[in-house]
Amino acid sequence: DIQMTQSPSTLSASVGDRVTITCRASQSISHWLAWYQQKPGKAPRLLIYKASTLERGVPSRFSGSGSGTEFTLTISSLQPDDFATYFCQQYNNGPTFGPGTKVDVK
């Protein structure tokens, strides 16, 4: 199985900050990576797929980059609605998820 790791596990930030989350795969997954946002008690929401393609309706302050084994999710200017947990997921070989990064208030 392909293992996914994320860093940091928790990130404390303020509204307006630029936020970057890193996701690494245990082997190359090309560009087959998705990012999700999850708020407490809610289902995950797809933000980005194929490493950098923004899902319809997702604000443009979210962006994704990377290929191979290292990927990043960037929020260009953090908004109050963005405090949440973010998961990456590879789908190069069987869907597997990262452990999540919680973005909380600094």
Place this chain on the structure above:
Amino acid sequence: EVQLVESGGGLVQPGGSLRLSCAASGFTFNVYDMHWVRQVAGKGLEWVAAIDTGGDTYYPDSVKGRFTISREDAKNSLSLQMNGLRAGDTAVYYCARGLGYCTRASCYVCFDNWGQGTLVTVSS
């Protein structure tokens, strides 16, 4: 608007069975592969089953032989029959629409719409 509504969760003893259902609306159900994904409280997510538009099914080793996914396109409905339940199966179970495809080798899919989830607790 795409809607996925799960039901059927609850408390079950180890070794017991439970059947989850998912009612879909707002999209053409029979042209999408459908999936179940679970989340242990406060932890990560795990894909547990898939069914493609032709009715072929796919499972990870952790549930193979114990879980059975099925669909009824005429009713826009997805189900997950869970047998031989273990404490480790305790989780919130989500119904999800797939973006991608599955083959005999693997599933190459992410999930573009999710239900609100239903909690399954396996405990004596």
